[in-house]
Amino acid sequence: MTVESTAARKPRRSAGTKSAGSTAAKRTGAKKSPSTPGSEPELVQLLTPEGERVADATYDPYVADITPEELRGLYRDMVLTRRFDAEATSLQRQGELGLWASLLGQEAAQIGSGRATREDDYVFPTYREHGVAWCRGVDPTNLLGMFRGVNNGGWDPNTNNFHLYTIVIGSQTLHATGYAMGIAKDGADSAVIAYFGDGASSQGDVAESFTFSAVYNAPVVFFCQNNQWAISEPTEKQTRVPLYQRAQGYGFPGVRVDGNDVLACLAVTKWALERARRGEGPTLIEAFTYRMGAHTTSDDPTKYRADEERESWEAKDPILRLRTYLEAAHHADEGFFAELEAESEALGKRVREVVRAMPDPDHFAIFENAYADGHALVDEERAQFAAYQASFVAEGEGE
Amino acid sequence: MAAEKMALAKAINESLRTALDADPKVLIMGEDVGKLGGVFRVTDGLQKDFGEDRVIDTPLAESGIVGTAIGLALRGYRPVVEIQFDGFVFPAYDQIVTQLAKMHARALGKIKLPVVIRIPYGGGIGAVEHHSESPEALFAHVAGLKVVSPSNSSDAYWMMQQAIQSNDPVIFFEPKRRYWDKSEVNTEAIPGPLHTARVLREGTDLTLAAYGPMVKVCLEAAAAAQEEGKSLEVLDLRSMSPIDFDSVQASVEKTRRLVVVHEAPVFLGTGAEIAARITERCFYHLEAPVLRVGGYHAPYPPARLEEEYLPGLDRVLDAVDRSLAY
Ligand SMILES: Cc1ncc(C[n+]2csc(CCOP(=O)(O)OP(=O)(O)O)c2C)c(N)n1
16 A cells, blocks of 8 residues: 655645644643634645636646536536525525525535546535535435435435435544445445544544545545534634644545635545545545534524634635636626526525425334334334324314 | 522523532533533533633544543543533443443442533424434443433432532433423522432322423323323432332332333333333232333434424323223
8 A cells, every 4th residue: 555645745734733822822722723814724726715726736637627618517516506505594594494504605615526526436425515415416405304304314325426414423434434445345446535524523433434544545535624613613622733634644645725716626636536546545635614604503603703704704705716717717708697697596496495395204204214124113113103193083083 | 599490401500600619620521512602502601700621612522522521530520521412422422331331340449430421312302313312221221320310490400419429420311302491490408319209290090200301291291181180190200320219119009000201212211111110019009001101113203203203292191091091
C-alpha cells in the first residue's frame, strides 16, 4: 500500500493552529474560531468569492474539460436544491413537516462532490445531504417522508446507490468503509463517498472508519462538511487541529477545499474518487463551509452565535459566486436565469403539493419489515393489534 | 424558594443548580449543555452562572462523554452527564455496561462511581427516529447500575438531588414529553427514598403500576374508570432498578389485580419482571394474571404512527377491562 499524503506534500496550515493562546484558554479549550474573518485558512479554491476563476495546478486538470453547459448545470443544481430546501423549511413552519435540517449555504459542497460521483459509486449521507441526493437522482420529495413522520427512511438505497439518511452521528462512515472493502474484494472499480459533519469527526465510529479504511486500503472518500457548528458547538469544541490534517495520522491524504466553491469541490472530489478507483485508498476532504440557517427547524442559533458571522459568510455565497462567473464568462444569458427561475417555482409547487398529499401510513405499518423472514412474536402482536382496532369499529357500528 | 409550581425541565434545572452550588465537585457535561442550555434547555443558564469549567460542552462523542466522566469520578468528581436523546446513548453503552457498571465490584468496593447519566426518553413529541425510544430495560438488566425516572416536577427535583448524592452510577431517565408539565415542587420538604414506589391515587379494584411518562396516562385512566364506577390504584414505581416490589405487593394484596404500563416494548421489559415477581409473591391474592401494556416488538414507528404505538388511555382501560373480566 502506498501511503501518500497530500498534506505532507503541500502544507495547508490553518492560521488557527499556530498559537494555542493563553494558559487559561488552553485549559478551557477556548480558541479563536477558524472562521473569524482575517484568519482564513488556506484551502483549495478555483472560484473566488468574487466569482473569479483562479488557477490551481493540482486540481485544474479535474475540471479542465468542463463545458459551459455543465457549468450551467452545476448552477441549476444549486439553485433548485436551495429552492427545494426553502420549500421544505416553509412546509415545516406550516406544520406539514415535523422537522427539517436545512442545507442552506452548503449547496456547493454537496453539488460539487455529488456531481463528481459516478453512477456505480455508492453514497452514504448523514441527514442534510439533500443536494447530494439531488445529484444521485433521488426524487426530492422522497427525502421528506422521514421529516414528515410517515416513514423512517423513504427510499430504496439501491435504486440510486444513495443510502438512507443516518441520524446517529458518524455511524454511516463505518458502513461506507465496509461497503468500500466489499468493492475492493469484488475487484470492482467503483468508489464510495461518506458524508459527515465537523461534529461527527469526534465520534469513535469516524475514527474507527479512518483506521479500517487505511488498513484495508478501502476505496472510500470521507467528505466532511465543516459548516463550523455542531448544533451550538463551534468546531473548536471538537478539534484543536484543522480536520483535514487528521488524515495524515491514519496514513492517507487530507485536503481542505473551499466548500462554497462548487468547482473546487467537484475537482477535489473527482481527484479523490479517482485515487480510490486506482486502488490508492481513502482520502479525507474537509469542505470548509457554513451552515447559514439553524441546525434544524427546532434550533435557535441566536442563543449561541452572532449575526455578523452569518453576514460574513453570506459574502461567500456559493450560488452568487458561480452566477458572477457565468455572467462574466458569457456562459449564461438572461433567458437561462429566467427559465431556471420558472423551473424553481415549479419545483417548489410540486414539492408542496406532494407533501400535502402524502398520506399517513397504514396503522399496520408498525409491524411491517421488522424482520425479513418474519417473527412469531410480531405476528402475535399484529393479531392482537388488529383485534383491538376491530373492537372500536364494532363498538362504533353498534351505536 | 419553598413550594412553587414548576415545569419538570425547570425542576431538574433548579436541582442541578442546587447541586452545583452545594458541592464544587459536581460537574455538568454533555453536548450543547453550555451556551444553548441543552436542546431541551434543562441546563439553561448554568454555564453562565457556574462557568465553562463546571458546565462543560463536550465534543460530539458519547463514549467519550461517559468514559471521561468515569475518569473524573475516579478523581473525586461527581459528573452529571447529558445524553442528548435516548437513541444516542448507544455509542456510550459499552462504557456504561462494561466499565461504569462493574468497576466498583472489580475494585473490591474500594472505588465509587458517582456518575449520573441523564437521558431524555420516550415518545409523543413527533420526533424523527432515535428520538423517542425507551431503552430502560437494557440498563436495568445490568447489575451495578441504578435506573430511575421521575414522573412529576417534585420527584424530578428531589430524585436528581438523590441521584447526584448516590455513590453508585444512576441512569436518570427524563420523560421528555412531560418536560413542560407543571406541578408543585417543595424544595424544603424531606424527600422519600430514591427507590421507593409511591401510591399517587388510592383504589380498591385494580393497581396500575407505571413510571415516567406513563404515570400521567394511568392517572387519567383511573379518573376515567372512576366515572364507570371502578376504583383504580395508581402506583408510580419511580425506580426500575431496584424495583420496589414490596410496595407493588402491598398494593396488589389490596386490589388483587395488576396492570403494568410502560412505553417500552412489552417483550422482556420492566413489566415482565414485575409480572413474574408479583405472580410469585402474590399468587394466592391475584384474581387475574398480571397484564402488561406497552410497546410492540417492532422498531419505534415514524411520528405519524406513534399514537397507535404508545399506550394511551384506551389501551390502558382495555387492559383494565380484561383484568376485571377474569
Ligand atoms: C450519536 C448522536 N449524538 C447526538 C446526536 C444529536 N445531534 C444531532 S445533529 C448534532 C450535531 C451534528 O453536528 P455535525 O456533525 O457538525 O453536523 P451538522 O449537523 O452541522 O451538519 C447532534 C449533536 C445525534 N444525532 N447522534
